[in-house]
Amino acid sequence: MATRLPPVDVVIVGSGWTGGIAAKELAPTGLKVVMLERGKFQDTSPDFLAPQSHDALKYSRRLELAQDLSKETITFRNDMSQTALPMRQYGFFIPGSGLGGSGAHWSGLTWRWGEWEHRMLSGTVEKYGKSMVPEDMNLQDWPISYKDIEPYYDRFEKVCGVSGKAGNLRGRIQKGGNPFEAPRSSEYPLPPMTPSQSMLMFEAATKRLGYNPFPIPASNCSDNYVNPDGIALGQCHYCGHCTNYGCEANAKASPHFTMMPLARANKDFELRTNAMVLKVNLDSTGKRATGVTYADARGREFEQPADLVILGAFVTGNVQLMLHSGIGTPYDPKTNSGVVGRNYAYQSLGGARVEIDRDTYMNPFMGSGALGTWIDDFASDNFDFAKAGFIGGAGISAGQNSGDPLTYHPTSPGKPRWGAGWKKAMAETYQHTMGVGFQGAVMSYRQNYLDLDPTYRDAWGRPLLRLTFDWQENEQKVMAATFARCQQIAGEISGKRPAVASPGRAMAGRRFSSVPYQTSHNTGGAVFGNDPRTSAVNKYCQSWDVPNVFVLGASALPQNAARNPTGPVGALAFWAADAIVNKYLKRPGRLV
Ligand SMILES: Cc1cc2nc3c(=O)[nH]c(=O)nc-3n(C[C@H](O)[C@H](O)[C@H](O)COP(=O)(O)OP(=O)(O)OC[C@H]3O[C@@H](n4cnc5c(N)ncnc54)[C@H](O)[C@@H]3O)c2cc1C
Numbered sequence: 001m002a003t004r005l006p007p008v009d010v011v012i013v014g015s016g017w018t019g020g021i022a023a024k025e026l027a028p029t030g031l032k033v034v035m036l037e038r039g040k041f042q043d044t045s046p047d048f049l050a051p052q053s054h055d056a057l058k059y060s061r062r063l064e065l066a067q068d069l070s071k072e073t074i075t076f077r078n079d080m081s082q083t084a085l086p087m088r089q090y091g092f093f094i095p096g097s098g099l100g101g102s103g104a105h106w107s108g109l110t111w112r113w114g115e116w117e118h119r120m121l122s123g124t125v126e127k128y129g130k131s132m133v134p135e136d137m138n139l140q141d142w143p144i145s146y147k148d149i150e151p152y153y154d155r156f157e158k159v160c161g162v163s164g165k166a167g168n169l170r171g172r173i174q175k176g177g178n179p180f181e182a183p184r185s186s187e188y189p190l191p192p193m194t195p196s197q198s199m200l201m202f203e204a205a206t207k208r209l210g211y212n213p214f215p216i217p218a219s220n221c222s223d224n225y226v227n228p229d230g231i232a233l234g235q236c237h238y239c240g241h242c243t244n245y246g247c248e249a250n251a252k253a254s255p256h257f258t259m260m261p262l263a264r265a266n267k268d269f270e271l272r273t274n275a276m277v278l279k280v281n282l283d284s285t286g287k288r289a290t291g292v293t294y295a296d297a298r299g300r301e302f303e304q305p306a307d308l309v310i311l312g313a314f315v316t317g318n319v320q321l322m323l324h325s326g327i328g329t330p331y332d333p334k335t336n337s338g339v340v341g342r343n344y345a346y347q348s349l350g351g352a353r354v355e356i357d358r359d360t361y362m363n364p365f366m367g368s369g370a371l372g373t374w375i376d377d378f379a380s381d382n383f384d385f386a387k388a389g390f391i392g393g394a395g396i397s398a399g400q401n402s403g404d405p406l407t408y409h410p411t412s413p414g415k416p417r418w419g420a421g422w423k424k425a426m427a428e429t430y431q432h433t434m435g436v437g438f439q440g441a442v443m444s445y446r447q448n449y450l451d452l453d454p455t456y457r458d459a460w461g462r463p464l465l466r467l468t469f470d471w472q473e474n475e476q477k478v479m480a481a482t483f484a485r486c487q488q489i490a491g492e493i494s495g496k497r498p499a500v501a502s503p504g505r506a507m508a509g510r511r512f513s514s515v516p517y518q519t520s521h522n523t524g525g526a527v528f529g530n531d532p533r534t535s536a537v538n539k540y541c542q543s544w545d546v547p548n549v550f551v552l553g554a555s556a557l558p559q560n561a562a563r564n565p566t567g568p569v570g571a572l573a574f575w576a577a578d579a580i581v582n583k584y585l586k587r588p589g590r591l592v
């Protein structure tokens with residue numbers, strides 16, 4: 001029996017970027033706001049201080065900052081005919097946990113999505129006709145335009161101190177930036193990071209091939225920076241322990257230090273960690289949330305009554321909580337009806353590895369999560385879909401991330417795979433290898449979706465979330481075509497064919513595998529839209545069915561782009577928080 005706690009005005013579930021932004025924006029309103037985070041409390045000092053924070057075994061192999069899979073996980077299958085099995089070890093994505101969520105240990109690539117990526121359906125049909133969209137593709141536009149969200153992208157970038165170079169300032173193409181970029185109202189807050197050797201070689205090669213390289217926008221600060229909220233971020237020192245690690249310099253923007261201190265400065269804001277939300281409680285009509293039930297670290301259950309519930313529990317957590325709580329109609333792939341679990345999408349990754357001459361040195365132990373150079377020539381709608389035979393495309397890049405020896409040990413083909421021979425081979429190539437990688441867009445399909453697993457349960461007895469996903473023909477084509485481009489660029493860099501090819505997991509007739517890590521960029525499941533028949537939340541991320549529940553995060557994105565999602569996720573969280581503070585709180589009820 002859960003202990004009933006005194007009521008509060010607002011409960012926020014999760015302390016990642018979405019929960020953190022909501023907390024920071026709502027805490028100063030004078031309302032009683034409680035944030036519930038399933039993971040532990042953590043802060044830069046002492047948790048992320050060097051040298052102990054550079055423990056590769058702990059953070060990059062054992063993934064100390066990720067969710068505890070022994071308590072809850074997902075099940076996975078490729079299609080409806082299969083029985084889904086639980087992810088018992090970290091697989092294709094890493095769900096974050098602890099204060100700051102994945103934002104505490106992400107890489108920091110901070111994109112704005114392109115204009116077409118906000119209107120994929122109408123943008124495609126206008127240019128290529130309806131026949132370009134396969135029948136099973138659930139392509140949908142965002143319910144808001146790039147222009148609507150632009151000021152919120154700008155805000156998120158300024159909070160994070162993004163280092164980059166504008167490519168399109170108020171409609172004017174800028175030298176050195178991305179010429180395909182949508183118009184920006186201002187330059188990035190910081191100049192680009194210092195390029196690595198691999199980036200310089202990629203830049204020269206892609207320019208020779210007539211492409212348009214530019215520095216990846218990075219929430220790894222190229223200089224000391226004080227953001228508009230007065231939060232100081234340090235300068236990145238390219239420590240090489242970035243992705244999956246916390247940052248000792250506060251150079252990698254994270255909600256744990258950009259959002260939480262500001263929220264916690266308000267006396268009516270309370271943070272409770274080790275608080276696992278099990279359910280959103282609804283009243284007898286099923287149309288109004290009355291609060292949440294959560295379990296603490298000792299397994300005690302509490303009911304926290306609240307007038308407003310904001311979910312920021314990542315794609316999987318948001319959808320799982322909605323399904324467990326009966327918020328919105330579950331998606332049915334057979335009829336393509338229902339909305340919760342609809343339009344799940346992922347991203348494709350692959351590329352080529354290049355060995356360069358032994359007089360040119362890379363220093364893979366120095367790098368940062370978002371350090372890289374990119375081309376957008378084959379992404380978004382920057383190329384001819386009809387000619388290519390597919391929608392979406394991919395970005396291509398070279399960079400220098402966390403090259404710690406436990407995770408990065410390139411050797412030439414044919415060399416020993418273990419023992420002294422392997423060590424010698426690795427020493428020969430470690431500083432003379434670079435990658436040319438791609439990140440492909442993935443559209444949503446009626447057969448790729450999320451629902452509750454009929455067999456497996458978590459430590460609290462709730463059905464696990466089940467993911468059903470496979471590559472479709474469009475994405476297979478994107479991977480094949482982009483891999484060929486990567487090979488071309490790799491050949492241009494090395495003067496010969498690349499040493500090792502990794503065409504992406506769709507080649508050679510392979511289906512999607514959930515086993516190797518690929519990317520944590522899941523999207524969909526509670527998409528936003530203008531039509532309650534095809535979206536779970538409205539344009540302000542408010543549940544159509546239970547209007548005092550808002551659902552923030554990449555679960556709102558109707559399909560995935562060829563770039564990382566946290567730029568839009570952060571911008572959308574600011575957009576939704578603005579609507580909550582300035583519209584909903586003044587007149588609680590449906591905003592649309
Ligand atoms: C290793 C890694 C690298 C990444 N790099 C990039 C990158 O370079 N660029 C980019 O754009 N994106 C990147 N991402 C993705 C990015 O981190 C996420 O898009 C972003 O952090 C999502 O924010 P969120 O608030 O939606 O979710 P999260 O950050 O996942 O936060 C959700 C929080 O909710 C908590 N929670 C979940 N369920 C419950 C529950 N039931 N009760 C209580 N609490 C709960 C979790 O513990 C977590 O703290 C990366 C992710 C990972 C893991």
Ligand code: SF4
Pocket residue numbers: 219220221235236237238239240241242243245246247248249250251252367368369
């Ligand atoms: S590489 Fe830079 S941003 Fe990343 S953890 Fe190290 S100092 Fe921080």
